[in-house]
Amino acid sequence: MSYTTLLFDFDHTLFDTDASEAAALTASMATVGLSTTPEELDAYQRINAAMWRDVERGTITPLEVRTERFVRFCAERRIDADPVVMADAFVAGLCDHGELYEGAAEVLHLVAGRARLAMVTNGLGEVQRARVARLGMDRWFEVLVISAEVGVAKPSPAIFDLAFAALADPAKVDCLMIGDSLGSDILGGSGYGIATCWYNPAGRPVVDGGPRATHEIASLVELPTLVDTRGGQAGGPRGGGTSDSAVA
Ligand SMILES: [Mg+2]
Numbered sequence: 001m002s003y004t005t006l007l008f009d010f011d012h013t014l015f016d017t018d019a020s021e022a023a024a025l026t027a028s029m030a031t032v033g034l035s036t037t038p039e040e041l042d043a044y045q046r047i048n049a050a051m052w053r054d055v056e057r058g059t060i061t062p063l064e065v066r067t068e069r070f071v072r073f074c075a076e077r078r079i080d081a082d083p084v085v086m087a088d089a090f091v092a093g094l095c096d097h098g099e100l101y102e103g104a105a106e107v108l109h110l111v112a113g114r115a116r117l118a119m120v121t122n123g124l125g126e127v128q129r130a131r132v133a134r135l136g137m138d139r140w141f142e143v144l145v146i147s148a149e150v151g152v153a154k155p156s157p158a159i160f161d162l163a164f165a166a167l168a169d170p171a172k173v174d175c176l177m178i179g180d181s182l183g184s185d186i187l188g189g190s191g192y193g194i195a196t197c198w199y200n201p202a203g204r205p206v207v208d209g210g211p212r213a214t215h216e217i218a219s220l221v222e223l224p225t226l227v228d229t230r231g232g233q234a235g236g237p238r239g240g241g242t243s244d245s246a247v248a
Helices: 017-031 038-057 062-077 083-096 104-112 125-134 157-166 182-192 220-229
Strands: 005-008 116-121 143-146 175-179 195-199 215-217
Touching: 017 038, 017 083, 038 062, 038 182, 062 083, 083 125, 104 116, 104 220, 116 125, 116 157, 125 143, 143 157, 157 182, 175 182, 182 195, 195 220, 215 220
Parallel strands: 005 116, 005 175, 116 143, 175 195, 195 215
Antiparallel strands: none
16 A cells, blocks of 8 residues: 655755755845845845745735845845846756755655656746756656646645646545645645645654644655555654745
């Protein structure tokens, strides 16, 4: 008994988004003649994360994030530069920088031999498609659903409907959503009626009242066995806390 269709989040689950963002911000700041301080990286990541939480709530669209995060960043840091120029350079940097987490490729290779793989990501199409191409991820994933391209985002069931349609409607009981964000991946998957796996490498605590995951892993290397056995007896409801995703 195994999960035969796996839906993966990308940022902070398979991909080192923090490293990608740091390199992209350095490139963006250099475009307008500035160096980057740790305080500026912190500010960018805080502003960006807040905006993607707004995407989860449906109050802004993913495409609006692209430039608006730099409008807010320049205002907060009192940077006299064109936010559009900075946003363009930043997106180019996001495409060019960042790698899969150590061991992720091996895990994807293993599970792709046993299950169908779809990527369901809250992000920008130009960024995620460039990364997928650069990293050769189409060798594992047969479906790629990107929120900015389809106009809906996790945790909305609408984005899962699109993924399921692209997969020719697999049985929900055989599907597993894997991701690091309780607010988008776990809430979205559980709300859609499929099993969920919370990727929680930092060991963040469970908080009462938040989304509950079917399974929890601290490392991706746990995933192939979980997929094969559906977690055996070890998997129990886990989760909690607040929305926390920060994506491209
Ligand atoms: Mg994520």
